[in-house]
Amino acid sequence: MSHIWPIGGGKGGTGKSFLTGNLGILLAKHGYRTLLVDIDFGTANLHTVLGISHPDKSISDFVNKKVGALEETVVSTTIPNLYFISSAMNNLDIANLAHEQKMKLLRSITKLSYDYILLDLGAGTSFNTIDFFMISNSGILVTTSEPTSIENIYRLIRSVYIRKIRQELKVHNFRFLAEEAQRRDSRATENNPDFLLYIMKEIDPERGKILELSLRDFIFKLVLNQLRKEDDPNIGSLICKIIERHLALKMQFIGNISFDDHVHNSICKKMPFLHIYPYTQAASDIRRCYENIVSFKETSSFAHGDID
Numbered sequence: 044m045s046h047i048w049p050i051g052g053g054k055g056g057t058g059k060s061f062l063t064g065n066l067g068i069l070l071a072k073h074g075y076r077t078l079l080v081d082i083d084f085g086t087a088n089l090h091t092v093l094g095i096s097h098p099d100k101s102i103s104d105f106v107n108k109k110v111g112a113l114e115e116t117v118v119s120t121t122i123p124n125l126y127f128i129s130s131a132m133n134n135l136d137i138a139n140l141a142h143e144q145k146m147k148l149l150r151s152i153t154k155l156s157y158d159y160i161l162l163d164l165g166a167g168t169s170f171n172t173i174d175f176f177m178i179s180n181s182g183i184l185v186t187t188s189e190p191t192s193i194e195n196i197y198r199l200i201r202s203v204y205i206r207k208i209r210q211e212l213k214v215h216n217f218r219f220l221a222e223e224a225q226r227r228d229s230r231a232t233e234n235n236p237d238f239l240l241y242i243m244k245e246i247d248p249e250r251g252k253i254l255e256l257s258l259r260d261f262i263f264k265l266v267l268n269q270l271r272k273e274d275d276p277n278i279g280s281l282i283c284k285i286i287e288r289h290l291a292l293k294m295q296f297i298g299n300i301s302f303d304d305h306v307h308n309s310i311c312k313k314m315p316f317l318h319i320y321p322y323t324q325a326a327s328d329i330r331r332c333y334e335n336i337v338s339f340k341e342t343s344s345f346a347h348g349d350i351d
């Protein structure tokens with residue numbers, strides 16, 4: 044089974060595509076057959092980060108049934124072992140992806156056979172983006188040190204967590220739990236996952252324990268990108284600690300990637316960053332993040348059968 048790493052973030056421009064492209068290059072260089080999938084349908088630009096001009100096939104050919112299998116939209120890149128599914132040139136917006144189309148796409152991605160599959164997600168907390176983020180337990184979130192970006196990461200994590208509770212409990216039981224939470228504390232909303240879990244464990248300890256274990260399986264990895272000299276280098280681990288405390292879930296800080304003007308240059312030149320600037324601080328930061336992610340024991344599971 045392929046290891047799937049969805050790469051997301053609540054805010055645009057934090058560096059999701061940049062990280063996806065460069066982690067993909069490192070995986071391929073280490074000999075892993077790696078597929079990068081651009082899931083940012085509305086504003087796809089992973090191809091530019093990789094230095095690929097518009098591929099003639101794209102994911103919308105599959106969604107619009109122009110081809111029968113998702114595999115037919117895969118293109119090879121100039122980098123050995125690195126493959127790509129583009130979203131450029133399509134007329135889809137992820138928010139408009141119908142439920143059936145989304146489920147078909149999710150299922151098809153999990154059936155592809157590569158060592159690693161990396162998904163470059165769009166910004167935001169739309170249901171569709173969250174469902175792609177939840178395709179495995181190995182999601183990576185990218186934030187900058189700006190409070191707006193951190194706030195959005197928090198919102199995204201909370202939405203994923205709530206969605207996971209909904210999936211585990213199914214619609215009916217979730218509604219009951221949300222109503223019970225509301226009855227006990229009128230200020231409590233269904234946006235307070237920690238409180239929901241607490242109540243669940245109280246009214247049905249056995250089921251609550253199962254839910255807790257399943258939530259604990261889900262580990263959020265965090266990368267702090269565009270770290271500037273004046274920023275506190277510990278901010279990423281601090282964010283993880285605060286979120287762990289507030290939402291009672293597991294976070295893993297992967298590392299900082301320095302802000303570096305060479306990134307801008309590489310994108311303007313349409314050349315992969317690690318290829319043209321391998322000896323910069325940001326390049327060595329990405330390599331360290333890569334080592335931290337691959338050395339982390341991971342599980343990848345498809346958990347979408349129950350999505351309402």
Ligand SMILES: Nc1ncnc2c1ncn2[C@@H]1O[C@H](COP(=O)(O)OP(=O)(O)OP(=O)(O)O)[C@@H](O)[C@H]1O
Nearest residue numbers: 055056057058059060061166269301302303306307
């Ligand atoms: N470490 C870095 N140092 C300097 N600039 C960076 C760094 N990482 C990313 N950038 C800049 O940020 C811009 C946005 O990066 P990228 O496109 O990867 O973000 P994104 O999160 O994928 O955005 P979107 O949500 O719009 O898809 C890039 O054009 C690049 O110039």
Ligand SMILES: [Mg+2]
Nearest residue numbers: 059060083088
């Ligand atoms: Mg992007």
